[in-house]
Amino acid sequence: MADETTPVAVPPASTPAAAKPVAKAPEKAKVVAPAFREYPTIPALQVDAMAESNPYVAAAAHNESVGFPGTLVEGWEQKAVAKMGELLGKYRSLRVYMDACVHCGACTDKCHYFIGTGDPKNMPVARQDLMRSVYRRYYTLPGKLFPKLVGARDMTKEVLDDWFRYYNQCSECRRCSVFCPYGIDTAEVTMAAKEIMHSVGLGHKYVNEIIGKVHKIGNNLGLPGPALENTLEGLEEDVLEDTGAAVKYPLDMQGAEVLLVTPSADFFAEPHVDSLIGYGKVFHAAGISWTLSSKASEAGNFGMFIGNYEQMRKIAMRVREAALELGVKRIVVGECGHAWRVAYAFWNTLTGVGAGASDPFAIQLQKQLDPNYKQPSHICEVTWDLIQQGRLKFDKEANDHRIITFHDSCNVARGSRMGDYAGGQFDIPRNIIRAVANKYVDMAEATTREKTFCCGGGGGLLTDELLDLRVKGALPRMEALNHIVQHDGVNFMATICAICKAQFTKVLPYYGFKMSMVGGVHQLVSTAIVLNNEQ
Ligand code: SF4
Ligand code: SF4
Numbered sequence: 001m002a003d004e005t006t007p008v009a010v011p012p013a014s015t016p017a018a019a020k021p022v023a024k025a026p027e028k029a030k031v032v033a034p035a036f037r038e039y040p041t042i043p044a045l046q047v048d049a050m051a052e053s054n055p056y057v058a059a060a061a062h063n064e065s066v067g068f069p070g071t072l073v074e075g076w077e078q079k080a081v082a083k084m085g086e087l088l089g090k091y092r093s094l095r096v097y098m099d100a101c102v103h104c105g106a107c108t109d110k111c112h113y114f115i116g117t118g119d120p121k122n123m124p125v126a127r128q129d130l131m132r133s134v135y136r137r138y139y140t141l142p143g144k145l146f147p148k149l150v151g152a153r154d155m156t157k158e159v160l161d162d163w164f165r166y167y168n169q170c171s172e173c174r175r176c177s178v179f180c181p182y183g184i185d186t187a188e189v190t191m192a193a194k195e196i197m198h199s200v201g202l203g204h205k206y207v208n209e210i211i212g213k214v215h216k217i218g219n220n221l222g223l224p225g226p227a228l229e230n231t232l233e234g235l236e237e238d239v240l241e242d243t244g245a246a247v248k249y250p251l252d253m254q255g256a257e258v259l260l261v262t263p264s265a266d267f268f269a270e271p272h273v274d275s276l277i278g279y280g281k282v283f284h285a286a287g288i289s290w291t292l293s294s295k296a297s298e299a300g301n302f303g304m305f306i307g308n309y310e311q312m313r314k315i316a317m318r319v320r321e322a323a324l325e326l327g328v329k330r331i332v333v334g335e336c337g338h339a340w341r342v343a344y345a346f347w348n349t350l351t352g353v354g355a356g357a358s359d360p361f362a363i364q365l366q367k368q369l370d371p372n373y374k375q376p377s378h379i380c381e382v383t384w385d386l387i388q389q390g391r392l393k394f395d396k397e398a399n400d401h402r403i404i405t406f407h408d409s410c411n412v413a414r415g416s417r418m419g420d421y422a423g424g425q426f427d428i429p430r431n432i433i434r435a436v437a438n439k440y441v442d443m444a445e446a447t448t449r450e451k452t453f454c455c456g457g458g459g460g461l462l463t464d465e466l467l468d469l470r471v472k473g474a475l476p477r478m479e480a481l482n483h484i485v486q487h488d489g490v491n492f493m494a495t496i497c498a499i500c501k502a503q504f505t506k507v508l509p510y511y512g513f514k515m516s517m518v519g520g521v522h523q524l525v526s527t528a529i530v531l532n533n534e535q
Contacts, residue, residue: 058203069201116472124176191307219264219298262334278522299339337497409497457503
């Protein structure tokens with residue numbers, strides 16, 4: 001295709017009357033779980049089945065608090081097209097994704113939202129085409145000359161409405177890209193679309209509210225330092241009462257060896273907190289000094305969900321500041337899928353953890369961190385290393401009431417790695433589970449490891465107004481789970497993602513399962529670990 005970068009035929013500037021939110025807040029969604037299928041067949045098409053599924057549009061205050069225009073700006077059509085041009089220039093991959101698709105159809109039935117809803121616009125290729133049609137119109141010669149012949153469309157309000165609807169029905173899970181012969185990554189297209197929408201003032205309420213809370217208070221849940229301190233003291237009392245061991249959950253401890261950055265859900269939500277208890281027990285049993293930070297009290301980074309690198313960087317910077325202030329030697333990330341992806345893939349260049357940045361603070365941090373450890377490390381890497389060194393003891397029978405399976409979380413499975421070989425991110429959590437429990441069963445091969453299905457709540461979609469979409473999107477994972485529940489008696493699904501835990505807690509009951517059957521890998525570690533009460 002042509003390589004022009006100057007847009008043409010931009011639609012006329014919008015009138016002030018158009019400068020208002022393009023999508024109304026939906027009425028309370030009706031939530032319907034699809035029936036389990038006997039075989040994993042391609043669903044019958046249900047045109048526009050999810051045309052009413054919209055997230056709430058962010059209020060002006062929420063958009064402005066994170067640096068975006070409050071409402072849809074005047075002339076948004078040209079601005080959106082220009083932003084697309086900027087992203088096409090910045091990310092070569094985006095242009096390749098726009099040009100390379102041959103519509104072979106290999107991705108069509110690979111998206112959990114298409115499988116769960118039957119809406120053809122939830123086929124990954126159709127989701128890409130929402131942007132591709134606009135790209136063709138303004139950035140390719142055939143699209144400029146013969147738009148109808150090549151499926152090119154003007155950037156109109158109707159198109160923008162479709163973008164808002166269907167790019168917010170993509171959890172950026174990357175499953176479709178595993179099956180695409182050209183490696184086209186729909187998640188990257190979705191992120192670019194969200195960045196364009198935010199740049200013209202069409203923001204996502206849930207995501208922008210959360211980003212605002214991180215900047216203002218330090219974490220997604222908006223928990224201030226004193227509340228964290230109280231919670232951690234309470235955990236110390238509970239663990240002492242349960243085990244007789246004085247396990248500490250320190251906050252802002254100067255000079256600790258490890259800074260643990262974990263999703264804020266770990267402080268309060270169930271079952272997340274059980275994994276936090278487990279991390280503390282691991283450090284206690286191994287005799288490693290560690291601390292949490294009130295400044296970096298959130299591992300999650302919603303900047304990634306809206307494709308905005310500046311927000312990602314601002315959020316990630318809190319971790320670097322906390323590490324420098326506390327003088328730690330190691331940075332460890334708790335159980336959170338997208339947090340680990342950001343830490344693994346982006347912290348290096350965003351913050352200078354490792355050798356990716358060269359400003360004075362980055363160099364100071366590089367000198368401060370211990371080169372004998374991978375920086376950052378995942379808590380599963382830490383625990384698995386300690387297990388291999390024989391530094392942790394377990395009573396595996398303590399987990400005998402559980403028949404366990406493991407759900408690979410998308411951002412860990414397809415956006416990062418663990419250990420020192422490809423696939424370590426699949427093996428290490430399973431190795432830990434097998435080291436702490438006797439009964440383990442994997443789900444079907446087509447639904448695990450790099451082919452894992454999203455929980456249905458990732459990518460900034462974990463919000464109540466999208467519950468129907470989330471329940472439907474969980475169908476393939478629930479089917480795979482149901483199979484081993486029926487055949488093997490599985491009663492516990494472990495995962496290492498805060499969003500997966502929250503999503504499954506909510507959707508499991510819609511499929512007839514108990515919400516308590518989901519939990520963390522370190523929840524299992526916590527159950528089985530043998531603590532030295534003298535420490
Ligand atoms: S939700 Fe996942 S599988 Fe579906 S289009 Fe988005 S990245 Fe692809
Ligand atoms: S698999 Fe790749 S090339 Fe084929 S339709 Fe999907 S995105 Fe296009």
